[in-house]
Amino acid sequence: MLSIQNLHAGIEDKSIIKGIDLTINPGEVHAIMGPNGSGKSTLGYVLSGRDGYEVTEGSATLNGEDLLDMDIEERAVAGFFLAFQYPVEIPGVSNMVFMKEAVNAAREARKQEPYTAGEFLKLAKEACKQVQLPLDFLKRGVNEGFSGGEKKRNEIMQMILLQPTICFLDETDSGLDIDALQTVANGVNSQRDPNRSFVVVTHYQRLLDFIEPDFVHILADGKIVQSGDASLALKVEKEGYGFLGINYVEEDV
Amino acid sequence: MNQWLEDVIAHADTQAAGHAGATWLSRQRALSLDKLKDNAWPTRRTEAWRNTPLKPIESRPALLSPMAISTWQEPAIPDFESIDIYIVGGELKTDISTLSLPAGISIYSLHDEKAAALASQFMGKIKPETHVFGLVNDVVADAGIIIDVAEDAVISTPLRLIHTATEGVENHSRLLVNVAKNAKVTILEHGIGEQESMNTSVSEFNVADNATLHHYRFAFFTQKALHVGGCHFQIGESSYLNSTIVAFGSELSKLNVDVNYLGEHAKVDMNAMYLLAEGENFDLQSVIEHAVPNGTTDEKVRGIIGDRARANFGGRIHIHPDAQKTLAELNNRNLLLSRRSLVNTKPELEIYADDVRCAHGATIAEIDETSLYYLLTRGIPRSKALVMLNFGFIQELINAIEDESIRNWLNNMLSNRFQSMEVQVS
Ligand SMILES: Nc1ncnc2c1ncn2[C@@H]1O[C@H](COP(=O)(O)OP(=O)(O)O)[C@@H](O)[C@H]1O
Ligand SMILES: [Mg+2]
Numbered sequence: 001m002l003s004i005q006n007l008h009a010g011i012e013d014k015s016i017i018k019g020i021d022l023t024i025n026p027g028e029v030h031a032i033m034g035p036n037g038s039g040k041s042t043l044g045y046v047l048s049g050r051d052g053y054e055v056t057e058g059s060a061t062l063n064g065e066d067l068l069d070m071d072i073e074e075r076a077v078a079g080f081f082l083a084f085q086y087p088v089e090i091p092g093v094s095n096m097v098f099m100k101e102a103v104n105a106a107r108e109a110r111k112q113e114p115y116t117a118g119e120f121l122k123l124a125k126e127a128c129k130q131v132q133l134p135l136d137f138l139k140r141g142v143n144e145g146f147s148g149g150e151k152k153r154n155e156i157m158q159m160i161l162l163q164p165t166i167c168f169l170d171e172t173d174s175g176l177d178i179d180a181l182q183t184v185a186n187g188v189n190s191q192r193d194p195n196r197s198f199v200v201v202t203h204y205q206r207l208l209d210f211i212e213p214d215f216v217h218i219l220a221d222g223k224i225v226q227s228g229d230a231s232l233a234l235k236v237e238k239e240g241y242g243f244l245g246i247n248y249v250e251e252d253v
Numbered sequence: 254m255n256q257w258l259e260d261v262i263a264h265a266d267t268q269a270a271g272h273a274g275a276t277w278l279s280r281q282r283a284l285s286l287d288k289l290k291d292n293a294w295p296t297r298r299t300e301a302w303r304n305t306p307l308k309p310i311e312s313r314p315a316l317l318s319p320m321a322i323s324t325w326q327e328p329a330i331p332d333f334e335s336i337d338i339y340i341v342g343g344e345l346k347t348d349i350s351t352l353s354l355p356a357g358i359s360i361y362s363l364h365d366e367k368a369a370a371l372a373s374q375f376m377g378k379i380k381p382e383t384h385v386f387g388l389v390n391d392v393v394a395d396a397g398i399i400i401d402v403a404e405d406a407v408i409s410t411p412l413r414l415i416h417t418a419t420e421g422v423e424n425h426s427r428l429l430v431n432v433a434k435n436a437k438v439t440i441l442e443h444g445i446g447e448q449e450s451m452n453t454s455v456s457e458f459n460v461a462d463n464a465t466l467h468h469y470r471f472a473f474f475t476q477k478a479l480h481v482g483g484c485h486f487q488i489g490e491s492s493y494l495n496s497t498i499v500a501f502g503s504e505l506s507k508l509n510v511d512v513n514y515l516g517e518h519a520k521v522d523m524n525a526m527y528l529l530a531e532g533e534n535f536d537l538q539s540v541i542e543h544a545v546p547n548g549t550t551d552e553k554v555r556g557i558i559g560d561r562a563r564a565n566f567g568g569r570i571h572i573h574p575d576a577q578k579t580l581a582e583l584n585n586r587n588l589l590l591s592r593r594s595l596v597n598t599k600p601e602l603e604i605y606a607d608d609v610r611c612a613h614g615a616t617i618a619e620i621d622e623t624s625l626y627y628l629l630t631r632g633i634p635r636s637k638a639l640v641m642l643n644f645g646f647i648q649e650l651i652n653a654i655e656d657e658s659i660r661n662w663l664n665n666m667l668s669n670r671f672q673s674m675e676v677q678v679s
Contacts, residue, residue: 049629091645106632
């Protein structure tokens with residue numbers, strides 16, 4: 001389904017992704033780990049089509065279609081979902097209106113009738129409860145005044161409502177306490193499906209205790225330097241990235 | 254001179270020669286007629302009219318003879334209960350003598366001698382003489398009402414004056430409102446229409462000591478419905494004025510707003526928004542006179558300007574030498590939807606007192622790229638995402654409206670209007 005081949009990309013003249021090959025089949029969970037600055041977020045941005053990120057070489061296809069040739073919103077309705085490391089606050093746009101528009105755009109692409117306000121409200125309330133956000137968060141501006149953890153829950157709520165086929169979760173676990181982590185993990189697990197796959201970017205094994213990955217990849221300096229099964233994450237947890245000959249420096253982000 | 258003004262003056266001369274009407278009215282008409290005759294018709298060199306060409310009105314005849322109009326638009330606000338009074342085709346269409354009014358409120362027609370004391374005290378005295386179309390209204394307005402809210406009266410049912418533009422006859426209506434000491438009332442002025450016409454509704458409000466006025470003015474005149482109106486307030490000690498102005502644009506639409514602080518510790522919250530669709534024009538000029546100490550003004554003006562539409566905003570806050578401890582804030586933000594959208598904005602603070610806190614500013618906004626990206630990653634089409642982001646811009650002012658029914662109604666109506674506007678930001 002998602003097939004990335006020899007992908008090179010960067011910003012302006014700076015090369016950040018330096019040759020990534022990755023195939024993600026339906027139903028699989030892939031974890032991506034790696035030091036700060038290695039290009040994990042950049043990979044998500046490039047796949048989502050963010051302006052300013054230029055692909056210089058290689059390809060990425062989603063279900064055989066050229067992902068890189070699509071507009072941002074086309075990628076989304078084609079089934080690509082990015083849960084942001086730092087979700088943006090949009091005061092003045094209600095979370096509810098925002099999500100309804102998004103879900104109905106996806107439905108329209110699938111030739112389904114748009115939800116009415118009433119139908120959508122019911123779904124949104126369920127999703128809101130599922131990620132344990134108070135219902136009044138639906139009425140607030142998108143992420144407006146949300147804490148870091150609440151923003152991450154809101155990302156997962158959107159994922160639940162949008163029903164994408166490939167979910168790229170960028171450090172969704174960072175900054176969460178153990179309860180929030182469990183809520184987020186439960187949200188993800190509830191969406192696991194033979195037709196849906198996940199790319200989970202994380203620094204921590206503790207998330208992978210809840211969401212068991214089929215594959216773990218270590219990204220360093222824009223390249224996948226090692227891939228393995230779940231045991232690779234455990235090894236990173238114990239030993240850091242030293243065994244790969246990488247000096248892991250914790251940056252302030 | 255131009256055709257329209259000539260007709261107006263001829264009409265006023267005939268009127269003066271004929272029946273006199275109420276005493277204060279004929280006195281006011283005579284005074285204003287002299288001024289109108291002396292007054293130079295504004296040109297593009299007249300500061301107040303520099304960015305608003307009068308061409309759409311100049312070359313046409315003034316249509317001042319009332320027409321018997323029997324059906325008109327009745328703009329409903331869902332779930333909103335108000336006492337509605339209609340002025341259509343220059344005539345008062347509501348029989349005010351049969352209205353069931355709450356205790357503490359009296360309504361008179363413009364010609365009712367019973368309102369003489371009130372009218373001669375305030376009419377034409379709250380409105381500055383400088384507005385040419387205010388003078389026009391003085392001499393030709395025949396339909397209108399005088400609302401008197403008694404001391405200590407707290408009126409919970411809002412009053413709504415509705416003027417609708419109809420083809421073939423102009424609408425020059427007058428409203429005078431007295432909110433006596435400690436009284437509280439909500440007044441809406443609701444103007445609508447798109448047919449070829451001209452409207453100069455002028456309203457004057459006296460908000461006495463410790464009184465509260467919630468005021469709305471909707472200038473929903475579009476297309477060929479021309480409009481140059483005025484809202485003029487004087488406010489007493491410890492009074493509170495909350496005014497919400499919402500406007501669309503037409504070939505010519507302009508509103509003058511004046512606030513005079515007469516007593517200390519008064520407060521004004523004024524929120525104005527204009528949403529101009531393709532090719533529309535709107536001009537808002539506000540002047541706030543802080544003549545006494547300890548006044549507080551918070552004025553927020555937001556505009557969304559569509560393709561080839563033109564907005565003009567002038568906001569002057571004048572702090573007189575005695576007006577120490579004034580707090581005044583004026584802020585105008587505009588969002589242009591196309592390269593051919595135009596806004597002229599001129600917020601002005603004129604300060605002659607030293608112990609004041611004031612701020613003013615104007616911005617022309619651009620779309621926040623990161624927010625746009627976020628909406629796009631959720632599959633929302635670009636055109637819709639732009640609408641959502643831009644509408645958020647004035648949502649803040651809609652959300653500030655206290656009345657839930659008005660808030661919901663405006664929210665729906667304005668977002669629908671906005672969604673039909675095309676965004677052409679690259
Ligand atoms: N807007 C930008 N302009 C230039 N360099 C950037 C920009 N954003 C990120 N980078 C650089 O790209 C590299 C990869 O960053 P990122 O993808 O955020 O890493 P990770 O998510 O793995 O921590 C880093 O060296 C970072 O400094
Ligand atoms: Mg990152």
